[in-house]
Amino acid sequence: MEKRDTTSSKLATRALSGMMALAVAALLVSVTSYGLLTSPPLYEGVLHNPSWNATFPDDMASELGAAVGGVLGGSDAVQASVSAMFSELISVSWAVEQGESLIHALLAYVRGDTDLIAGGIDIAPFKEDVAQALFGLLPDAVLDALVPLLPDTIPLSLLVGGESLSTMRNTVALLSALRIAAAAGLGLSLVALAYLRREGAQVVPLVGAACLWAGPLVALCTAYVALDVRHSFASTGVSFLRTYGESLSRAYVSSMALPLALGLGFSLAGAYVLYTYRIPS
Numbered sequence: 001m002e003k004r005d006t007t008s009s010k011l012a013t014r015a016l017s018g019m020m021a022l023a024v025a026a027l028l029v030s031v032t033s034y035g036l037l038t039s040p041p042l043y044e045g046v047l048h049n050p051s052w053n054a055t056f057p058d059d060m061a062s063e064l065g066a067a068v069g070g071v072l073g074g075s076d077a078v079q080a081s082v083s084a085m086f087s088e089l090i091s092v093s094w095a096v097e098q099g100e101s102l103i104h105a106l107l108a109y110v111r112g113d114t115d116l117i118a119g120g121i122d123i124a125p126f127k128e129d130v131a132q133a134l135f136g137l138l139p140d141a142v143l144d145a146l147v148p149l150l151p152d153t154i155p156l157s158l159l160v161g162g163e164s165l166s167t168m169r170n171t172v173a174l175l176s177a178l179r180i181a182a183a184a185g186l187g188l189s190l191v192a193l194a195y196l197r198r199e200g201a202q203v204v205p206l207v208g209a210a211c212l213w214a215g216p217l218v219a220l221c222t223a224y225v226a227l228d229v230r231h232s233f234a235s236t237g238v239s240f241l242r243t244y245g246e247s248l249s250r251a252y253v254s255s256m257a258l259p260l261a262l263g264l265g266f267s268l269a270g271a272y273v274l275y276t277y278r279i280p281s
Contacts, residue, residue: 013196013206020189020210024266025217026182028259033225034175036255037168038111043103046247047096057095059240061086064121067154068130072146078137085133089126098122099244102156110169117160120153127152160236168232171225208273215267222256 036042046052065083072078098121105119123130131147189210197203226249233245 016189016192017206017209019185021213021217023182023185023189024214025221026178027186028218028262029221030175030178030182032256032259034179036252037172042251042255043107046244046251047099047103049247052243052247053092055243056240057090057092058087060095061090063159063238063240064154067158071150078134081133081137082130085129089129105156106165110165110172112173117157120155122153124152159238164236165232168228171228205274205277208270208277211266211270212274215263218259218263222260226253
């Protein structure tokens, strides 16, 4: 009976240690990640990244060519001609301006402010250029009838599938709830720790083990969120959003430097505590 009680006590102590490690890691990652993924600075920073801007206009031109060609019901030649026209006329500044509008629309969806992906790309200044690009590819009568029917704005929903960013939206909602759950879990852990200390239990190795595991858990959680961001934007099937998601994922990891450093500090401190406790000097 005594052996069973001792075993149960060890299991409870290990469970508490694991709970503390999870709570600390979840709190560090959820609070920082939620703040980053629900506010514009992280997203806008990528828009103004020169390395991404090098490919952004051409990628947008290709997507606009496919969208406009689809509206006109044209062939691959029509789409290619419109894409080439956009590629020649689109400037980086115009593309970034349109990108800011699109990203704010996507951000509103990811945050849960709206259930629909709104926003669009303003092509009104290029409608006459579309007609010139298609001259000779479509009969004049068809051009005269179709080009005026082109919308001034290509809706983002026409380019992006309705469920494309639902995974990232769900992750952001989870991070929001996790902030509260992690804080509550950490509070309960501290209460349990105080109770064990009052009962004369050795809490030093318990805290050391919790700190030791907190670092790897912070790294794993950060990697999960970064991969989720990358996958969500890639699933849209839109070339400039796919490359944007890759850059956003890297920017997110860079912005998580402080939680990652704190996690590493916890692990080093935990390792030191366990080493000192088990091998007294």
